[in-house]
Amino acid sequence: MKKIIVCMILLALSVRAGAQETTPKDTVRSLDPGMDLYKVALKQIDSVQYKEAIKTLTKAIKAKPPMADAYMAAAYNKMASCKMQLKDYKGARKDLQQSVRLAPDNMESLKYLGKAFFYNQEYDSAKMYYDSAFKVAHDDPELLLYIAELKVVGKDIKGAVATLGEAIFIKGNYAPALFRRGILKYQLKEYNYAIKDISDGLRVTQDTTFNLEVYSSRAKAYFEVGNYKGALQDYDKILQNEPKNEEALTSRGATKVYLNDNSGAVDDLTKAIEINKKSFAAYNFRGTAKSGLKQYVEALKDFDMSIKLKFDYASAYVNRAAAKMASKDKKGACKDLEQADQLGSEVAYKLIQQYCNGF
Numbered sequence: 001m002k003k004i005i006v007c008m009i010l011l012a013l014s015v016r017a018g019a020q021e022t023t024p025k026d027t028v029r030s031l032d033p034g035m036d037l038y039k040v041a042l043k044q045i046d047s048v049q050y051k052e053a054i055k056t057l058t059k060a061i062k063a064k065p066p067m068a069d070a071y072m073a074a075a076y077n078k079m080a081s082c083k084m085q086l087k088d089y090k091g092a093r094k095d096l097q098q099s100v101r102l103a104p105d106n107m108e109s110l111k112y113l114g115k116a117f118f119y120n121q122e123y124d125s126a127k128m129y130y131d132s133a134f135k136v137a138h139d140d141p142e143l144l145l146y147i148a149e150l151k152v153v154g155k156d157i158k159g160a161v162a163t164l165g166e167a168i169f170i171k172g173n174y175a176p177a178l179f180r181r182g183i184l185k186y187q188l189k190e191y192n193y194a195i196k197d198i199s200d201g202l203r204v205t206q207d208t209t210f211n212l213e214v215y216s217s218r219a220k221a222y223f224e225v226g227n228y229k230g231a232l233q234d235y236d237k238i239l240q241n242e243p244k245n246e247e248a249l250t251s252r253g254a255t256k257v258y259l260n261d262n263s264g265a266v267d268d269l270t271k272a273i274e275i276n277k278k279s280f281a282a283y284n285f286r287g288t289a290k291s292g293l294k295q296y297v298e299a300l301k302d303f304d305m306s307i308k309l310k311f312d313y314a315s316a317y318v319n320r321a322a323a324k325m326a327s328k329d330k331k332g333a334c335k336d337l338e339q340a341d342q343l344g345s346e347v348a349y350k351l352i353q354q355y356c357n358g359f
Contacts, residue, residue: 034063038075050082057082073103080112089119107136111143118146123153141167141174148180157184175201183217191221195230210241219251228258246275246282254285257292265289280309284316291323299323314343318351325355 037060044053057079061072076099083092096113103109114129130147137143144167151160164181167174182197198218219234235252238245253268269286272279287302303320307313321336334356340348 032065032067034060034065034067034075035071037063038067038071038078041075041078045078045082050085054079054082069102070106073099073106073109076102077106077108077112080116084112084116084119087119089116092116093120105136107133107140107143110136111140111146115146118150123150126150139170141171141177144170145174145177145180148177152184157187160184161188173204175204178204179211179214183213186217186221189224191224194218194221195225195227210237212238212242212245216248219248223251223255228255231255232259244275246272246279249275250279250282250285253282253289257285257289260292262289262292266293278309280306280313280316283309284313284319287316287323288319291319291326294326296323296327300327312343314340314345314348317343318345318348321348321351330355 037056041053041056041060044050044056057075060067060075061079066072067075076095080092080095080099083089083095093113093116096109096116099106099109100113110129110133114126114133117123117129118126127150130143130150133140133143134147144163148160148163148167151157151163161181161184164177164184167177168181171177178197178201182194182201185191185194185197195218198214198221201214215234215238219231219238222228222230222234232252232255235248235255238248239252242248249268249272253265253272256262256265256268266286266289269282269289272282273286276282283302283306287299287306290296290299290302300320300323303316303323306316307320310316317336317340321333321340324330324333324336334352337348337352337356341352
């Protein structure tokens with residue numbers, strides 16, 4: 001009997017001890033449910049589950065007892081970030097205004113509020129918040145990227161490039177700034193620098209995402225410096241992602257002309273024309289490709305259509321002249337070259353000196 005009583009006492013103590021071991025863990029979880037929900041939301045954001053993260057963050061903000069102001073501001077920031085990903089810029093702005101109210105000197109809140117106004121094309125307000133954020137932190141590369149984007153809107157391209165240079169100096173492998181600077185360098189006709197920046201950005205990101213503007217800018221820069229194989233690779237990438245991209249089809253067709261792949265060029269340019277029957281550039285390049293295949297009658301039809309669509313297209317006159325010259329229509333060729341010369345073509349002037357004396 002005594003043994004039984006002793007066993008019962010030990011069992012009771014064991015159960016009580018077990019309860020004491022688990023109670024503190026349960027208490028810790030229940031003390032700050034908002035933080036638990038916030039951590040869940042961060043994982044959802046990492047998994048690109050933005051709508052789910054917004055729901056979780058809303059619960060975190062409403063949790064009792066409330067989170068500390070700093071964490072509450074962070075929750076509003078994260079929720080705003082999700083809404084911006086979903087293009088709900090007005091909703092994001094409301095969240096960020098709540099965040100700034102809780103933490104007036106929080107650089108992240110000020111920065112993203114400026115970005116929300118930027119997306120809404122309220123540029124003066126965007127600048128005001130960017131300036132406020134910059135006073136708090138001078139060395140945030142993302143903020144500098146946003147400031148550069150605002151300068152682009154104001155047509156200050158060189159200023160934007162300088163600001164992006166600051167961002168890259170702070171964080172040398174900051175791909176968004178490298179991409180943006182590369183695109184702007186292309187616009188400034190600094191083609192080799194554009195190629196380098198964009199290539200560095202793709203190396204950093206390991207080329208895991210597709211950005212049309214990035215690949216298009218590098219492809220055009222490659223084309224301008226005569227690296228047609230590099231241009232072709234980028235246009236291939238674009239068309240893998242956007243098979244009906246008319247501009248890319250036209251540009252890849254032009255690139256293939258320079259690589260003497262005239263049949264491939266005709267295929268691309270025909271697809272471009274099927275998409276846009278008023279593409280004077282596609283007709284011009286297809287005419288050039290057909291000339292390369294010695295299909296002069298068909299080539300002349302394409303050049304005629306190109307000029308019909310754009311009567312002041314100097315390049316089409318020069319290329320039609322070449323097709324006419326190959327067809328032994330020297331008089332017609334020289335007439336086209338004279339027209340191209342009047343339109344400002346330097347190539348036409350040289351060809352007139354070489355082939356058209358006496359006409």
